[in-house]
Amino acid sequence: MSLADFPFLKYLANTVDILLVWYVIYKILMIVKGTKAVQLLKGIFVILIVKLLSDYFNLQTMGTMMEQVIQWGALGLIIIFQGELRRALEQLGRGKFFSRSGIPEDQAQQHVVDSIVKAVDYMAKRRIGALISIERETGMNDYIETGISLDSKISSELLINIFIPNTPLHDGAVILQKNNIAAAACYLPLSESPFISKELGTRHRAALGISEVTDSITIIVSEETGSISITKNGDLHRELKLEAFKELLSSALIAPSARHASSVKWGWKGKNK
Numbered sequence: 716m717s718l719a720d721f722p723f724l725k726y727l728a729n730t731v732d733i734l735l736v737w738y739v740i741y742k743i744l745m746i747v748k749g750t751k752a753v754q755l756l757k758g759i760f761v762i763l764i765v766k767l768l769s770d771y772f773n774l775q776t777m778g779t780m781m782e783q784v785i786q787w788g789a790l791g792l793i794i795i796f797q798g799e800l801r802r803a804l805e806q807l808g809r810g811k812f813f814s815r816s817g818i819p820e821d822q823a824q825q826h827v828v829d830s831i832v833k834a835v836d837y838m839a840k841r842r843i844g845a846l847i848s849i850e851r852e853t854g855m856n857d858y859i860e861t862g863i864s865l866d867s868k869i870s871s872e873l874l875i876n877i878f879i880p881n882t883p884l885h886d887g888a889v890i891l892q893k894n895n896i897a898a899a900a901c902y903l904p905l906s907e908s909p910f911i912s913k914e915l916g917t918r919h920r921a922a923l924g925i926s927e928v929t930d931s932i933t934i935i936v937s938e939e940t941g942s943i944s945i946t947k948n949g950d951l952h953r954e955l956k957l958e959a960f961k962e963l964l965s966s967a968l969i970a971p972s973a974r975h976a977s978s979v980k981w982g983w984k985g986k987n988k
Contacts, residue, residue, distance in 0.1 A: 765777065843880065848932070849932045863884060888900075932964070
């Protein structure tokens, strides 16, 4: 006897099979999301569209070129996505591939904002220099790998302790990823913009640099003045009051609940030098 003898069981098995395939695809997309692979996937989609159009309009030369690209594409994907494939296999080995977080996203993001605000308030009052970059859609794994891996829960106490002067991890940036502290003592690219004020130090240049190549939000606490600044999309917002800083951070990270009739957006008319 086989499933063919039981049409209902065969239908149920096919349904489960399809659902499992879709779930695996979904988990793979979640792993790729937030990395540079997203942009590469868009490029692959464009290539497929060009191939279809070439066949439809009988563009032989273009069609032949696209065929060659697609034929060698499998090998290229393995090379290009080796980092993402490695992380997927690591998650599978740790049993995290099919796991779900028990904490609601909004609640987790609110905890992140509260912890950062508390830590920044403490460090600003004591003029403890700090550089905290928060990953968003564009992946920052290349920069995380330059630092010391922590993979720890976010707390204001831990953030403060990292940036205490003369401690092993204080020099460099802390990168937050998926509501966790991914790494400390990370190197960020310095901005080469000629329009940056000469009074700004390395922390501000690094914050601007990472904001020019990713969509991350980066927070700077000046050790000279204790002032609080934020960078995003190549823009620098300087000398923010604590309440304005909290509003900006909340509106950027806690979506959409934090956007309720909020007049504080990234176009906020603060100091931007």
